[in-house]
Amino acid sequence: MLFMKAVIPAAGLGTRFLPLTKNSPKEMLPIIDKPAIQYVVEEATEAGIDDIIIITGRGKEVIENHFDVAYELEKVLEERGERKKLEEIRKISDMAEIFYIRQKMPLGLGHAIYVAKKHVGNEYFAVLLGDDIIVADKPCIKQLVDIYKKYGKSVIAVQEVEEHLVSKYGVVDAEKMEDGVYRIKKLVEKPSIEKAPSNLAVMGRYILSPKIFECIERIKPGKNNEIQLTDALNLLLKEEEIYAYEFDGKRYDLGDKFDWLRINIEMALQREEFKEKLLNLIKRIAIE
Numbered sequence: 001m002l003f004m005k006a007v008i009p010a011a012g013l014g015t016r017f018l019p020l021t022k023n024s025p026k027e028m029l030p031i032i033d034k035p036a037i038q039y040v041v042e043e044a045t046e047a048g049i050d051d052i053i054i055i056t057g058r059g060k061e062v063i064e065n066h067f068d069v070a071y072e073l074e075k076v077l078e079e080r081g082e083r084k085k086l087e088e089i090r091k092i093s094d095m096a097e098i099f100y101i102r103q104k105m106p107l108g109l110g111h112a113i114y115v116a117k118k119h120v121g122n123e124y125f126a127v128l129l130g131d132d133i134i135v136a137d138k139p140c141i142k143q144l145v146d147i148y149k150k151y152g153k154s155v156i157a158v159q160e161v162e163e164h165l166v167s168k169y170g171v172v173d174a175e176k177m178e179d180g181v182y183r184i185k186k187l188v189e190k191p192s193i194e195k196a197p198s199n200l201a202v203m204g205r206y207i208l209s210p211k212i213f214e215c216i217e218r219i220k221p222g223k224n225n226e227i228q229l230t231d232a233l234n235l236l237l238k239e240e241e242i243y244a245y246e247f248d249g250k251r252y253d254l255g256d257k258f259d260w261l262r263i264n265i266e267m268a269l270q271r272e273e274f275k276e277k278l279l280n281l282i283k284r285i286a287i288e
């Protein structure tokens with residue numbers, strides 16, 4: 001077991017998925033038969049992290065309920081002899097020790113991470129964004145942990161994006177150290193194509209130094225009174241090195257409706273119960 005805590009920010013309003021997210025958190029968007037945030041928690045636990053802090057907000061109680069024990073449901077499944085379903089339900093509540101901290105105002109990613117300060121303490125910790133799903137043979141956060149163990153500093157997950165997409169991401173200006181590993185010089189939030197220092201984009205997974213909390217305290221709120229993690233990371237860079245790692249895996253942004261459709265289709269094609277029927281449906285639609 002890895003003695004590192006994980007913070008999962010899940011307090012966003014999910015406005016890009018309205019009206020669906022008016023009463024249901026985007027982190028609970030279904031990916032076939034599991035909510036999105038379960039994939040994120042599973043990534044952490046598969047990496048050996050079992051101490052997890054989920055940052056929630058108003059109207060997010062359903063996330064807590066999902067990872068809690070469902071006594072009534074378990075009793076019904078047990079009486080019906082549905083052992084497989086019962087085991088699956090129990091696995092959800094047993095997979096980790098999960099704590100919840102409420103972000104009372106939506107003040108940005110930097111602030112969402114900051115509210116976990118007391119629980120994290122003076123240790124390096126993992127951050128996994130609750131609406132980013134990364135599918136990989138080796139959990140993305142475990143890949144970052146391995147780089148952290150080698151260099152002993154903060155590590156940020158990156159991937160190359162097409163040039164015309166850089167304005168959608170935080171982008172790193174970095175020096176290559178070895179295959180897939182870069183030492184960051186600075187981070188630029190959503191630059192224009194002309195001002196982008198590279199096409200290496202930040203992808204929602206981090207191993208962070210506890211010094212990030214001091215940096216968050218020192219930065220001023222920006223647009224919409226939000227505290228940006230990028231600003232805090234640039235402050236941290238003045239005190240210690242930060243590395244970027246080009247991870248192996250496929251990332252889906254559940255703030256994007258097409259990505260949500262795409263992951264459902266691609267995941268369904270990996271399951272024998274759906275594969276043939278779905279391929280036939282796609283072929284029929286293409287012909288029509």
